[in-house]
Amino acid sequence: MSAPGASGAAGSRSSGGAPFVMAAPALALFSLFALVPMAIVGYLSFTRWNGLGSPSWTGSDNWREALTSDVTRHALWLTAKFMVVSWLVQTPVSLLLGVFVAGRQRYRTLLAVVYFVPMLISAAALAIIFKNLLDPNFGLGATLGLPLLDHNWLGDPQLAFYTTVFVVAWQFVPFHTLLYQAGTRQIPASLYEAAAIDGAGRLAQFRHITLPQLRYTIVTSSTLMLVGSLTYFDVVFVLTGGGPGLATRFLPLDMYITGFQSNEMGRASAISVVLVAVGLLLSLIIVRFSGFSRMRSQQAGM
């Protein structure tokens, strides 16, 4: 970067750095729709508001209701379970696939091209595909007559949860595979050569070289996965709408239904504050404990 000269007047003079004015539009737009809302949602959580008209102050009522509501508590527990199970499913799959397609063989590159396709489909379209594909009467399982596939995937409360985990994995594994592919391709080949000379087998190489070298990719991917499934909405909304019963009513969905369907925006705002706080805390904890920020300064550039 240029020398820290005197940056005074809005710099078209030769010594000045670029003027702050240039960053102002982005800052204004981002503040208006991302930062101001965080303040507003805090305020709204202490009001009663039906989405029309004006909010009226009610103190801590919403918080008391939200925190004692069985539905919301259940949603909280379900969300935690969803985050853990999703992580357990998506991480090994995308890690192994990513390492595999990092190879330079032509067929692996081709595989990677196909793997990526689910990322292109909108969440709404994707949910509709699986809703029909898994339909107990007209779906693939029923019409194909395979007993293994013939279940009421979205109608049975137990199954619906894991089906949702699978569909969300179908959508996001491609992205994480991509991260692991990029990460693996950056591991210096000399490490493997040295290990091979020492007689390390493939499994040993994977355990002692690939995995440790992918540490920061794992951290990045896991952060995105966990915060992502904490706040995930689109597919679940279209696929199950939270049902059957409350089986897939995760916290973001609970917030949406409370706010936009039951018209209790105040209470929904309280749930929203919880979501923002947990998500932010989660990112910060992971970043702090993984030394992620140190790594960023080590590896500047692309």
Added chain:
Amino acid sequence: MSAHSPTSHAPAARRLRRGNPLGALGGLLWLLVVLVPVYWVLVTSLRSREGFFDANPLAVPSSPTLENYRLVLDHDFGRYLLNSALVTAGATLLVLAVSFLAAYAIVRGTGRLLRWTFSLFLLGLAIPLQATIIPVYYLIAKAQMYDTLAAVILPSAAFAIPLTVLILVNFLRDVPDELFESMRADGAGHWRMLWSLALPLSRPALITVTLYDALNVWNGFLFPLILTQSPDQRVLPLFVWSFQGEFTINVPAVLAAVVLSTLPVLALYAVGRRQLISGLTAGFGK
């Protein structure tokens, strides 16, 4: 990710070219998991309603028909396509314009305010922004913008700013200082350097973020869902959703709508796969 020179990376290539039967098996399995649903969607969308109930679901349709596609097109598909195009173009242009300016200022500037702004954007990457839909709805309603395309454009653009700025900043940092210094010696100000030096040089990064942001806005569902209401303002993901609500039983037609709404993105992928993928990994993939 510059590991493409064949000579210097020959050892890497050798290592990376080993066979791996177990991996191949897993890779093949996932290929099926991806391809079977996609294939099923395509063949089913070509079946007649009667054919759908009779046939083996994975067989190639004996008498393929485009009537489902016609049905979708007859339901104002063109209108929703246009809406999606407007929202995507509007949001992408907006986010590119403000983010490029900001990235230039952050890289070429020195002020504390600028450093502070950049930290704020970095923090923005960690904020679960989807959780703020209620206040966004509140703001849009207050501004009398509810149920307009602009209501979707503004927050979609705003939420894309952090990652877009980050990618552009990373790119601009690699532009050699001397290029700017020599222009400056000729008396050029920041606006001219931005326009005639930084902009043309950033083309690859700009293409990448354009594709990435456009994909996200095009597929966006939550903002249109909460910020619009009337069919006039509907974008494609909302259309697909409401279409399946209306034609639940007509599975081939519903799937034809899914295919039609995805076609533009598939075309984009076919043309700009490399740039799109580097956009996806650029922000995180280190």
